[in-house]
Amino acid sequence: MTSAAERLFVTWFRSGTDGQDHAVPDDQASREFRAAPDPEAVCGHLVAPVSLTSPPGPRCETCARYVRARSTLPDFDRRMDGRSCRHRKPSLLRRLFAKAPPATPPTGSVATAAIPRADRAGSNHGGPAETPTSGGVAVHQSRKEHDSRPAVQ
Template identity: 50%
Template sequence: MTSNKIFTAWFTSESDGVDHAVTDEEFTEHRPEPEAVCGALVALGPLESSPGPRCPRCVAFLAARMTLRDLDRRFELYEHRRSEWWGRLLRRCRLLSTASEIL
């Protein structure tokens, strides 16, 4: 699986006083007002100010992003289990067919 990691930093927006997660790429490209992962425009304030409460939409986005990281592995396990299930079913059918031929 290719790595689609995103690197974020939390910045307090002066407009709403909430900390928003901003990707590194977004911060370097749109420095005066970068867009957070939740879609809000962040009016950057002084970086030495104390952090505010974290944006619930940014937190939810990053949590969802973290759970998608293992999605391919979960599908592989599911497919592996399904192939075992089919194998057991085919073996059982073969046993039944050979048993009926013997009788």
């Protein structure tokens, strides 16, 4: 429910002094016509209304801008609601086609630190190792040991 002070209802009256239509708030117009003959428009101009049977004339630019600005502002209840259309949840398609995180874990994580790497020398790497094969034991040597041996002819 919107309070009456937040809503603006205007009636456009042609002023006899400048020939333009001015926006006069309805509540002020009803008060002013009973107490004084000239109501005040939203632009501050005192409107001396001409006959209401006259056709509409050019509108006051200041009044038109004021009414346009007031109509684009949300009312009090929508401002206090806390929900805004700018902060809504993404649409279904945007959620479905959102970029997925990379499939590989980042470097330095616990998962990659637990896996031994063959490309770096550590306490378990770089030396000869015995690997079971179908016929027996194969001995692997490091590059230094391999290069220092004489070639077999």
